[in-house]
Amino acid sequence: MAVSVDKAVAAGPARDRPPRVRRRGGRGRGRSLLEVVLLTVLAVVMLFPVLWMIETSIKENRDVYAIPAEFIGFTVTLDHFKDVFVAGDGGRSALSVAFLNSVVVAGVSTVLATVLGVPAAWAYSRFTLRAKKDQLFFILSTRFMPPVVVVVPIFLMYRQVGLIDTKLGLILIYAAFNVPFTIWMMKGFVDEVPAEYEDAAMLDGYTRLQAFWKFTLPLLVPGIAATAVFALIFSWNEFVFAIFLTSSDSVRTAPPAIAGLIGGTTVDWGLVAAASVVFALPVLVFAYLVRRHLVAGVTLGAVRR
């Protein structure tokens, strides 16, 4: 094939054109083939752990340890999923309590961060403040370091005020981490809503807060949705604070609870996998539901009007 192309090119100017077109077509096909191959490899590498997790969660224990590993043809069982929610004695399992804790902690901290962050973002967007840029930078700077850097001081402070091993403690620290993020992301959205709506409403007899509530806030809903999902994902997935600041089964959230399944003399990998699947699902579903808003949030500011 390559030889024939070379021949055609060498044949002279008169016949130069058609082979060139053909060659370009061939290169295009080659590129798209390369793309497909690369993307497939990438997808397999990225998705294999997820796939393996799902497989393990529905395998019987003896199949989990089978060598060579069985990709297909094993007996499917849902026992592990039952074990996630139901304890051996028929009551609620520690994992199901942990999931409930995760829902409460992630949900409340996200609501708290949104309720505090959105008005703050509005204020930073609308008003001239002394050293506004410095304030905003300071707020952002709290996100510069990873949680593990501050976890020891936080631990000591929490011990003083009795917030160790409480859901409230986790809610507060997650909210504290999410407020800066909410302020920065929402400020972008508020900037996009013309201040004239509020001016017009104030001329029509509303107070500034009413104007914000009645006219600006409804236009911010997509932005709030996107921001809240990001905050929710952070709180839902957070591991470091959760494992350092909580210890009892009744308070622990899902990430440390799942991690806690590993480390005994025998590890029930089927249970670990099933718990991980259950843990991953809500965020996936939620992100899927608000995917349009998420994209809006991610690309915000990328396009200037």
Place this chain on the structure above:
Amino acid sequence: MAGIEVTALHKRYPDGTVAVDHVDLSIGDGELFVMLGPSGCGKTTTLRAIAGLERQTSGDIRIGDTLVNDLPPAERDIAMVFQFYALYPHLRTRDNLAFPLRAEGLPKPEVHARVEEAARLMRLGPLLDRRPRQLSGGEQQRVALARALVRRPRAFLMDEPLTNLDAELRADMRTEIKHLQGELGATMVYVTHDQVEAMSLGHRIAILHKGRVEQIGTPLQVYDRPASLFCAAFIGSPPMNLIEVEVADGTLRGKGGLTLTPPPGLPRDRRLVAGVRPEALEVTAPEAERSVPARVVSAEWLGDEIIYVVDHGGQQDVRVRMPPTVRFAADAPVGLRHTGGTPAVYDVSTEELVA
């Protein structure tokens, strides 16, 4: 309708920016008053202070006989039209117009009658049941004007209402606003950075610069006798030629030898600059009577006129406005002479008009 008095207005933001340094304005009842200036000159802040959307740091604002310093915007009985039309996006035109009236708590028949009247004035009939998204920019701005009208306010405040429209529409709306203002006898404060808009609309124009009023006057006064070097350089397209001159032998003489008739009462021993409009100069054949030798640097052919940029050996090239029939090639040797009356003369150090 009512007049508006602004006394010693000063606005300083918490971050230290002084948006308005010192502004005094006296706007008459039924006057179309234009505030003109480059961006950041304080014109919009002044307007927003009159509206009550900004609280001034010091100074007084009176609308009619009422001191409105501490009144919220809604109680000042004014209506405002914004550059971005600020129509409520979820409301139909009809409800957008009725909105301020309902907020005031007027009875339904009254609301209906006023909406119909405003819609008739602005010819909005077919648009009444559309939402802002379904309207073009010009239509939106007409709705915004109508929304200001329905309130029958004591004064209208316009914040660059035509800036977002394309050129043709802008000219139409300009005529419409001027006509409307005349018909209603409305007091209108109009903020713009567009001098054509200011000249064509305003009964009087205030030119603002760095938070201060540089000049207040009718469009002709502002054009003929700019009160400061800033105004001279700001008004007119192209603006005045500013030529450094000396008083010699009863005439004003520029560096390039150009002679101008001196106005009476010129101060002695000061560096002076004469402001000469491009139409007060003439490009002539070389060595024409009273002309100084010059050279055409470039020519802008605008169709109805030609702007020649001419080097006559002065400190700066001057711009000359000529009819399209008078043609010289670039680089051609020509003559330059002054044909206008006495020019405006400024003191270089104070930058103000001296005679």
